[in-house]
Amino acid sequence: MVQIVDYRINKNSEGEEFVSLILEGDLTMVQSKETGSWYATAKRASITSTFTEERAKKLIGKELPGLIEKVDCDPYLYTTEAGEEIELSHSWDYNPNPVSVEEEVFA
Numbered sequence: 001m002v003q004i005v006d007y008r009i010n011k012n013s014e015g016e017e018f019v020s021l022i023l024e025g026d027l028t029m030v031q032s033k034e035t036g037s038w039y040a041t042a043k044r045a046s047i048t049s050t051f052t053e054e055r056a057k058k059l060i061g062k063e064l065p066g067l068i069e070k071v072d073c074d075p076y077l078y079t080t081e082a083g084e085e086i087e088l089s090h091s092w093d094y095n096p097n098p099v100s101v102e103e104e105v106f107a
Helices: 053-059 101-105
Strands: 002-011 017-031 038-048 067-079 085-095
Touching: 002 038, 002 053, 017 053, 017 067, 038 067, 038 085
Parallel strands: none
Antiparallel strands: 002 017, 017 038, 067 085
């Protein structure tokens, strides 16, 4: 399951505004490559919507079926909340119909 935790107002290439919903997955533990320390985090992804800002506000807290999955992409620079700039070659996408391990193995 994922949860709608926020929304963002964006503009398309023609300057028209639209609402994106910010989705967050379950708690996961990640180990720092630099310090070896563990920290708690959650995967996040955004999806576009046809909702108004008012409707998006009301959707915060709603749970949706699916997962947030890692997807390979071209490398890009990302600045962490601590101000560290790192290069990433993946993004996070929402998948409403993830395939289970059993389905993958027995397909």
